[in-house]
Amino acid sequence: MTQIPTEPIGSIPRPAYLQDAMKAFSKSEIKEAELNTLFEKATLETIKELEATGSPVISDGEQSKPSFATYPIHGYPHLAADGVVIPFADGHTRQLPKITAGPFRYQTFASSYLEKAKRYTLLPVKQAVIAVSAISLLYPPEGIDGYAQAQFIVDLLDEAEKDIRKCLIGGAYNVQIDFTEARLALKLDPSKQLLNAFIELNNKVLDRFTEDERRRIGVHTCPGGDHDSTHSADIPYSELLPLLFKLKAGSFYLEYAAEKEKQSVLKSIKENLQPGQRVFLGVTDVLNPRIETAEEISELLIEASRIIPLNQLGSTDDCGFSPFADDISTARNIAFSKIKARVDGTALAEKKLNSR
Numbered sequence: 201m202t203q204i205p206t207e208p209i210g211s212i213p214r215p216a217y218l219q220d221a222m223k224a225f226s227k228s229e230i231k232e233a234e235l236n237t238l239f240e241k242a243t244l245e246t247i248k249e250l251e252a253t254g255s256p257v258i259s260d261g262e263q264s265k266p267s268f269a270t271y272p273i274h275g276y277p278h279l280a281a282d283g284v285v286i287p288f289a290d291g292h293t294r295q296l297p298k299i300t301a302g303p304f305r306y307q308t309f310a311s312s313y314l315e316k317a318k319r320y321t322l323l324p325v326k327q328a329v330i331a332v333s334a335i336s337l338l339y340p341p342e343g344i345d346g347y348a349q350a351q352f353i354v355d356l357l358d359e360a361e362k363d364i365r366k367c368l369i370g371g372a373y374n375v376q377i378d379f380t381e382a383r384l385a386l387k388l389d390p391s392k393q394l395l396n397a398f399i400e401l402n403n404k405v406l407d408r409f410t411e412d413e414r415r416r417i418g419v420h421t422c423p424g425g426d427h428d429s430t431h432s433a434d435i436p437y438s439e440l441l442p443l444l445f446k447l448k449a450g451s452f453y454l455e456y457a458a459e460k461e462k463q464s465v466l467k468s469i470k471e472n473l474q475p476g477q478r479v480f481l482g483v484t485d486v487l488n489p490r491i492e493t494a495e496e497i498s499e500l501l502i503e504a505s506r507i508i509p510l511n512q513l514g515s516t517d518d519c520g521f522s523p524f525a526d527d528i529s530t531a532r533n534i535a536f537s538k539i540k541a542r543v544d545g546t547a548l549a550e551k552k553l554n555s556r
């Protein structure tokens with residue numbers, strides 16, 4: 201009996217009332233307690249809607265995460281706004297903050313989101329954390345007086361390990377490391393030095409876990425998805441995948457539905473996927489509002505199964521549907537419909553493969 205596991209990436213667009221409340225809070229128009237009540241309401245509603253899609257594994261939709269990348273530093277007292285700028289294909293940018301003093305400590309651990317989500321569902325809950333490589337970009341190139349970069353990295357590795365371990369102990373079905381800067385690293389530095397450095401840094405965290413624990417740890421990468429635009433889709437996967445699969449993780453959640461050269465992507469995955477690793481292919485394009493049919497998703501998976509061993513194959517969405525809290529480019533109902541199509545399409549592929 202063939203089974204193809206299917207999992208979400210994580211984020212779901214926040215409902216309009218929550219967007220409004222977040223704006224009002226930033227202008228001190230409402231109290232934190234009021235905002236927190238709405239975070240809870242949105243989390244509960246999102247979980248119920250995810251359950252209704254039939255998804256066997258769910259997330260909290262990241263309703264109360266400020267963004268997939270910045271939750272650990274939300275409220276960190278030593279921050280300046282002018283950090284690394286990430287340019288997107290449509291011309292818009294996102295700028296990371298930078299830290300101005302140490303010692304560096306996470307202000308929020310992802311397990312706090314997991315703990316709340318688990319109150320609302322009996323289904324397995326997956327929890328996303330940010331890659332240590334992304335947070336490493338917060339240290340300014342000009343350095344910090346009295347807080348060397350080497351010490352920052354020591355502190356950061358400890359915090360990132362805690363972030364994952366708390367989720368594993370807290371009962372996460374699995375933990376997904378969001379590593380969306382992987383492909384971007386190749387764009388910023390075609391010599392691959394930056395990507396190699398990122399992978400080495402992330403492996404320093406993964407090395408702190410046993411093989412058994414690493415089976416519950418995965419990595420997501422994609423060309424970025426914000427306001428329906430990407431930052432590195434022009435970099436071919438074949439450049440990235442040989443290095444990506446060196447990460448000592450059990451699962452890989454890859455953007456795939458929006459890729460044009462699917463055959464070469466599949467071949468590259470097959471060449472580089474290590475024994476014991478599983479690849480979850482994105483079967484829904486999160487940047488395109490058209491809702492995929494279950495039939496076309498099943499065909500996509502069956503086609504992939506001709507190249508990738510079935511016991512190493514799974515399905516997912518290309519990315520989260522709203523990695524930044526203020527991104528409202530995808531409607532909530534579209535996100536849920538796409539997730540339902542993924543769940544139905546994956547079941548259909550299983551059925552077709554089993555009846556052969």
Ligand SMILES: [Zn+2]
Pocket residue numbers: 380420421422423424425518519520
């Ligand atoms: Zn992504």
